[in-house]
Amino acid sequence: MLRLLLPLAALAALLRAANVPQRSFGIDYDCNCFVKDGEPFRYISGSIHYSRVPRYYWKDRLLKMKMAGLDAIQTYVPWNYHETQMGVYDFFGGKDLEYFLQLANEIGLLVILRAGPYICAEWDMGGLPAWLLEKKSIVLRSSDADYLAAVEKWMSVLLPKMRPYLYQNGGPIIMVQVENEYGSYFACDYNYLRFLLKLFRLHLGDEVVLFTTDGASQFHLKCGALQGLYATVDFAPGGNVTAAFLAQRSSEPKGPLVNSEFYTGWLDHWGHRHSVVPAQTIAKTLNEILARGANVNLYMFIGGTNFAYWNGANMPYMSQPTSYDYDAPLSEAGDLTEKYFALREVIGMYKQLPEGLIPPTTPKFAYGKVRLQKVGTVVEVLDGLSPSGPVKSTYPLTFVQLKQYFGFVLYRTTLPKNCTEPTELSSPLNGVHDRAYVSVDGVPQGVLERDKSLAINITGRAGANLDLLVENMGRVNFGRYNNDFKGLVSNLTLAQDILVGWEMYPLDIDGAVNYGIVSLFDQPERFVGNPLNDEVPTFYTGSLSIPGGIPDLPQDTYVSFPGWTKGQIWINGFNLGRYWPARGPQLTLYVPRNVLVSSVPNNITVLELERSPCSTQACEIEFVDEPNINATTQYESYDHQLFVRDMWLTHL
Ligand SMILES: *[C@@H]1O[C@H](CO)[C@@H](O)[C@H](O)[C@H]1NC(C)=O
Ligand SMILES: *[C@@H]1O[C@H](CO)[C@@H](O)[C@H](O)[C@H]1NC(C)=O
Ligand SMILES: *[C@@H]1O[C@H](CO)[C@@H](O)[C@H](O)[C@H]1NC(C)=O
Ligand SMILES: *[C@@H]1O[C@H](CO)[C@@H](O)[C@H](O)[C@H]1NC(C)=O
Ligand SMILES: *[C@@H]1O[C@H](CO)[C@@H](O)[C@H](O)[C@H]1NC(C)=O
Ligand SMILES: *[C@@H]1O[C@H](CO)[C@@H](O)[C@H](O)[C@H]1NC(C)=O
Numbered sequence: 001m002l003r004l005l006l007p008l009a010a011l012a013a014l015l016r017a018a019n020v021p022q023r024s025f026g027i028d029y030d031c032n033c034f035v036k037d038g039e040p041f042r043y044i045s046g047s048i049h050y051s052r053v054p055r056y057y058w059k060d061r062l063l064k065m066k067m068a069g070l071d072a073i074q075t076y077v078p079w080n081y082h083e084t085q086m087g088v089y090d091f092f093g094g095k096d097l098e099y100f101l102q103l104a105n106e107i108g109l110l111v112i113l114r115a116g117p118y119i120c121a122e123w124d125m126g127g128l129p130a131w132l133l134e135k136k137s138i139v140l141r142s143s144d145a146d147y148l149a150a151v152e153k154w155m156s157v158l159l160p161k162m163r164p165y166l167y168q169n170g171g172p173i174i175m176v177q178v179e180n181e182y183g184s185y186f187a188c189d190y191n192y193l194r195f196l197l198k199l200f201r202l203h204l205g206d207e208v209v210l211f212t213t214d215g216a217s218q219f220h221l222k223c224g225a226l227q228g229l230y231a232t233v234d235f236a237p238g239g240n241v242t243a244a245f246l247a248q249r250s251s252e253p254k255g256p257l258v259n260s261e262f263y264t265g266w267l268d269h270w271g272h273r274h275s276v277v278p279a280q281t282i283a284k285t286l287n288e289i290l291a292r293g294a295n296v297n298l299y300m301f302i303g304g305t306n307f308a309y310w311n312g313a314n315m316p317y318m319s320q321p322t323s324y325d326y327d328a329p330l331s332e333a334g335d336l337t338e339k340y341f342a343l344r345e346v347i348g349m350y351k352q353l354p355e356g357l358i359p360p361t362t363p364k365f366a367y368g369k370v371r372l373q374k375v376g377t378v379v380e381v382l383d384g385l386s387p388s389g390p391v392k393s394t395y396p397l398t399f400v401q402l403k404q405y406f407g408f409v410l411y412r413t414t415l416p417k418n419c420t421e422p423t424e425l426s427s428p429l430n431g432v433h434d435r436a437y438v439s440v441d442g443v444p445q446g447v448l449e450r451d452k453s454l455a456i457n458i459t460g461r462a463g464a465n466l467d468l469l470v471e472n473m474g475r476v477n478f479g480r481y482n483n484d485f486k487g488l489v490s491n492l493t494l495a496q497d498i499l500v501g502w503e504m505y506p507l508d509i510d511g512a513v514n515y516g517i518v519s520l521f522d523q524p525e526r527f528v529g530n531p532l533n534d535e536v537p538t539f540y541t542g543s544l545s546i547p548g549g550i551p552d553l554p555q556d557t558y559v560s561f562p563g564w565t566k567g568q569i570w571i572n573g574f575n576l577g578r579y580w581p582a583r584g585p586q587l588t589l590y591v592p593r594n595v596l597v598s599s600v601p602n603n604i605t606v607l608e609l610e611r612s613p614c615s616t617q618a619c620e621i622e623f624v625d626e627p628n629i630n631a632t633t634q635y636e637s638y639d640h641q642l643f644v645r646d647m648w649l650t651h652l
Contacts, residue, residue: 022168024207025209027255028040034209034256034295036174044351045072045297045298048075048304049075049303049304050075050097051310056594058100060362062107062109064302064336064340066108067344067359068358069353071110073109074112075100075111075112075114077158078116078121080127081310082097085131086150105171111171111172112173112175112177112260113177114176114213115155117151119180120180120312120477122477123306123310125477126476130400130406130475133485134400139187141189142189142192143189143192143195148192148195151196159204162203162204166208167208175210177211178210178211178212179196179212182214182223183214183220183221183222183224183225184478190226197228210228210230211229212232213234213260216247218247220233221247221250232259234259234263235263236262237284245292257292257294258296259289259294261299262296264277264282264299265277266327267324268320268321270318270586273585277327279338282339287349290346298328298329302330302334303324304324306322306324307322307577308576311324311474312477313475313484321578322576322578322589325629332629333362363556365555368623369621369622370544370604370621370623371619372542372621373540373619374539375518375541376538378537381512388506390503390504391504392501393502395491396492396502397487397488397502398487399486399487400485404506407509407510408471409469409470410468410504410505411467411488417462423457424455424457425438425445425455426454426494427488429491431490431491432448432488433487433489434472434474434486435471437468437536437610438456439466441465442536443460446458468488469537469609470487470488513573516603517541534612534614535611537610538608539607540608540612540614543602544602545601546596553598554597556590556591557591557623557624558588558628560622560623561581564581564606564608564611564612564621565612566579566610567579569605569606570606576590582610585632586629586631587631588629604621
C-alpha cells in the first residue's frame, strides 16, 4: 500500500505547487452531467467482482475491459468475504481489494465502488455476514441497534482503507454506492439510510459522490432514494429507456442520467434453463442509452465464478450454480465473445476506442480423464472432520448456533423405535436448510430438500444412528428472506413424533482436505468397499499430472463429472465449488490455471453427496477444453418463469 500512497501524495503536492487544477469529480446540475477535473464527463462502465475472478487474472480481465472502451469498472465489496468471523478481517491474496484498485488505476480505469453493506449480487446472503444472525431476531438492513453497530464497525475498517483511493486523493474511485436496491426491501427505514449517509461522509469526506441504485420506477425509488445520496436506476435491455430515465427524474429532476445496472445477461439457478440474452438486444438498448448522453454500467461485464460456497439463492428456494458466467461479454473464463465485440462496436460510435491489442482469449487444455479412488465416507471419519467434536442438544441447533457458517454439519440422533416398515421421516415446517443426505447406520435412505422434498420413508432398528449430513446451499441474497438460517431450523418428526437427543458435528471439511483427507482414514478403501457407500456422502481422491513437453502448460481447463450426481471438488486444497450434473444446467466447472502446478501431481478431492459411478462405471472425472453450462435439465418451468418475470419487472 505504501508503494502507491507515497507517489500519490507526492503527486498531489506537486500538482498543488504547480497550481494545476486539482483532481475533482462531482455532479453539475446545470449541465445534467458529471464533471471530472472541471470538464463535463460521461462514463461507460462495466461490472467485475474481484471476489469472482482469481487474482491471477485480475489484470487480464481489466485490460480486456479497458480495450472494450470502458472508462470505468464497477465492483461490489462483499462484507462477508472480508469479515469472515466477527472482528476477523481478511484483505490478503485474492481478497486484496487495494491491489485490485491499484491495478485498475494503472490500467487507466476509474472505479465505481459499491461498498454495501448489503450488495445482493447473487452472493451468499447478499454479502451480509451470517454471524449477524447470532441474534436471532435481528432485522437486517434496518435501524436494528445490533445491525447498525456491526455495520459501523465494519465500515470503520473498510472506508478508511478506501479513502486514499478516492479520485480527488489521486486514486481511481469516482463514486461510492451506499446500500443496494434498498427500495426493493420491505423495511423502508429512512433512518437506516441516513445513518449510512452520515457514516460514509464521516469516513470518506464531503467531496465524494455518494449514490444509490434502485429499480427504475417511482415505487422502488420511494424507499430507496434519500436526499444527499444521488439516486440512479437500473434496468434491462429491451425496455423503454425514456420511461426508465423518467423514473430517475422523479427523484432527481436534474443531474446526470445513470443506469447503474444495465443487464448484459442474467443469472442462473440449479434446475433451470441457462439464461441467454442476445447480443443484438443489448447492443440496441445500449445505443439508445448512449445516444441520450446517459451514463451506464454494464452488469456484468464479466461474471466469473462462485468458488467454494459463495453463491446466493432466491425464494422459493433456488440456489445459484457455481458459474456466474451471466452470458456476459467476457465469459466466465474471460474469453472474448461475440457480445464483447458487438458492444465494443456500439461504444466505438461514441468515443475513441483505445489503441493496441486486445489480450487474446486464454488457451484451454483437455487434460483428459482422471481416475478417482474411494477413500471412505463422511460418517467414518466424523471425529477427524469435526475437531471441535459434537454439540449435544435436545432439539436441533442451526449452523450459526454452532458457529459454522458454510458447508456442512452432520446431525445425528438414534432411532427411538424399530422402523421395520418404511416409516416417515419428515420436516413438517420445511426446516431442512437446504439439503440433507439421510442414512441409518451407514445405509442410505434418501434426501430431504427445502421447498422440494419434506419427507422420506426410512427403515432401521431401534438404537441405530440416524445421520443427516446437512448442506448449506447458499443463503438467500434478495428480498425479505435474507435472514436465512441454515441446518435443521425446525424439528424433524419420525412417524409424527418429534426426534430428540441430537448430536451435531460442525465439519471443517476444507481444513481436512488441506491437511490431506486420506490421512484421516485408518484404512482408506482404496480398491474394495461396501457398494452401498457409493450412495452416502463419500470422499474420493485422485491426481492430475500436467504432461511434460508441451509448452505453456498448465492452462485453464474445465472439469466434468460423467455419472456423478452432486458434490464439491477441491484441487490442491482450493475449493472450486459445487457440481450438480444431475440437475444442471451447469455440467462443467471452470478450473483457472493458477490452481494447477506442473512440478508435482495435482491433488484432487471430491466429496460426492449422493451417488458416484464408481461401483458400476468408470470412477473418473474428465478435464475438457470447453465449458458446458447450458445443458438441458429437468426444467421446472412454473415457478421459475414467474420468478424471472418478477425479477425483470423489478428491473424494467
Ligand atoms: C416510452 O415511454 C414514454 C414515456 O412514458 C412514452 O411516451 C412512449 O410512448 C413509450 N414508448 C413506447 C415505444 O412504448
Ligand atoms: C426392535 O426389534 C428387535 C428384534 O427385531 C427387538 O429385539 C427389540 O426389542 C425391538 N426394540 C424396540 C424398542 O421395540
Ligand atoms: C411412506 O410409505 C407409506 C406406506 O407405504 C406411503 O403411504 C407414504 O406415501 C410414504 N411416504 C413417502 C414420503 O414416501
Ligand atoms: C422443537 O420442539 C420443541 C417442543 O415443541 C420446541 O420447544 C422447540 O423450540 C422446537 N425446536 C425447533 C428448532 O423448532
Ligand atoms: C499432493 O499431495 C502430496 C502428498 O501429500 C504432496 O507431496 C504434494 O506436494 C501435493 N501436491 C500439491 C500440488 O500440493
Ligand atoms: C448451449 O449453447 C450453445 C451455444 O449457444 C448452443 O449451441 C446449444 O444449443 C445450447 N444448448 C442448450 C441445451 O441450450
